[in-house]
Amino acid sequence: MEIRNLGASGLKISAISYGNWLTHGSQVEEDAALACVRQALDEGITTFDTADVYANTAAETVLGTALKGERREGLEIFTKVYWPTGPGKHNDHGLSRKHIMESINGSLGRLGTDYVDLYQAHRYDHETPLEETMEAFADVVRAGKALYIGVSEWRAEEIRAAHALARELHVPLVSNQPQYNMLWRVIEAEVVPTCEELGMGQVVWSPIAQGALTGKYKPGEQPPAGSRATDDKGGSNMISRWLKDDVLERVQRLQPIADEAGLSLAQLAVAWVLQNSNVSSAIIGASRPEQVTENVKAAGVKLDESTLTSIDEVVGDVAERDPAKTQSPARRDFG
Secondary structure, three states: OOOOEEOOOOEEOOEEEEEOOOOEOOOOOHHHHHHHHHHHHHHHOOOEOOOOOOHHHHHHHHHHHHHHHOOEEEEEEEEOOOOOOOOOOOOOOOOHHEOOOOOHHHHHHOOOOEEEEEEEEEOOOOOOOOHHHHHHHHHHHHHOOOEEEEEEEOOOOHHHHHHHHHHHOOOOOEOOEOOOEEEEEOOOHHHHHHHHOOOOOOEOOOOHHHHHHHOOOOOOOHHOOOOHHHOOOHHHHHHHHHHOOOHHHHHHHHHHHHHHHHOHHHHHHHHHHHHOEEEEEEEOOOHHHHHHHHHHHHOOOOOOHHHHHHHHHHHHHHHHOHHHHOOOOOOOHHO
């Protein structure tokens, strides 16, 4: 497993991290989830990402159970706060001081740990002053409940404002967690240059576009039975944007490039995001242990310039690059 620094910080993390969004506590039975975490550990993954909102807190509990007994100092555990949890009342979401302070305590209890390595703002909160949010995060760090702080799906100007406050408060804002893959490149124009300047790294999610970049979805055909595209617990909604014939046709044209590189399409997709020097880690999910084994083979792979150029030529204009696509909802939209 390749180990990288998280941004310009001293924290070292595995280049492939394991995330349990849309799996633990919802799509995957607990025994299977535990087996996937065990496989991740066996493959050298040390970095685990979750959030309080995943399966309405159940995912944190499953991850805590799966990591119980592991040497805590040898792990990097990340979680997040923002989306509604519990009954979803008016203070059960957002980045107010109240919600942050209550949420970190809940997350630590479910994860079975005294601290998380990285505590992330899961979206930008338009209804709470940024100063209040950053001061609350600073207090979480000073209390020893989180070592570093990060954001997720924030725009460049939001990241810059938060980083300035973090410097004033003397707390380490070190990362952003955006969606990033061959088909979704909205961070490249503004977020990546900003983060490079500020010393922040990307911990990216959906490197294989919810499975669309595996090649198993074919243009003009129905999705395979049992695939994420047929799952009504949330997976089908997320992958539907990619299941268009023009997109799937381009994905099929990536197969010869993967073959020449000696990789599966999924491995090529994960390796591709790791070529971006601002990407510190790519989050993979899994419903079966063998998926973990498959995807970790992308760690340490170096794609040459001709391969990267060929990928760009194939994907072409089906890739989304508009920075304005990075958006955070107003809290009133969900309660």
